[in-house]
Amino acid sequence: MQIQYMMNTPPVCVPATASLENAALRMADAGVGALPVVDGDRVIGVVTDRDLVVRAMARGRSAQMPVGEVMSTDPVTIEADTAVAVAILIMRSVRARHLPVVAEGRLVGMIAFDDVFWQLTQELSDLAAVVDAARKIPQVFRGTDKAPLLDC
Structure with a gap:
């Protein structure tokens, strides 16, 4: 499966000039923990809820400070046609829970990461249901028991 089938779209994003307060409100409204920071439709950074807390609030920064001052720059991105397994490896290698x-x-x-986790959990649950159903098929249909002889 490819990432494009489980990604959140349309993405909620902010420009680098958006205030920290605006970014926090966008995250809260969308129920997300990270926002891509964009210049037009190009990703130039990522700001996370952790960035807002550790890089801004904990240092007494103004809520009106631009996101561009606390965002992570040069973010790792993945292509929409990336396989889920590859995306997981990328997330682990760069220690990121969110990728544009x-x-x-x-x-x-x-x-x-939560999107990937829940999708894979659902797929495992579906597979378990199929296996469970297969266990309930009578042995005669699996070819392990001899069918009864018919009197003709």
Whole structure:
């Protein structure tokens, strides 16, 4: 499966000039923990709820400070057609729980580790249901018991 089938779209994002307060409100309204920071449709950074707390609030920064001053710059992005397994490896290698998803360099979505986790959990649950149903099929249909002889 590819990331494009489980990413959040349309992505909620902010420009680098947006205030920290505006970014926090956008996160709260969308129920997300990270926002891509964009210049047009190009990702130039990522700001997380942790950035707002550790890089801003804990240092007494103004809520009106631009997001561009606390965002993580040069963010890792992934292409929309990236396989889920590859996306997980990328997230682990860069220690990120959120990645902007791009197509030809343009922002098209956002993926969070939680999105991947819940999708894979659902797929495992579906597979378990199939296995459970297969266990209930009578042995005769599996070809392990001999069918009764018919009197003709």
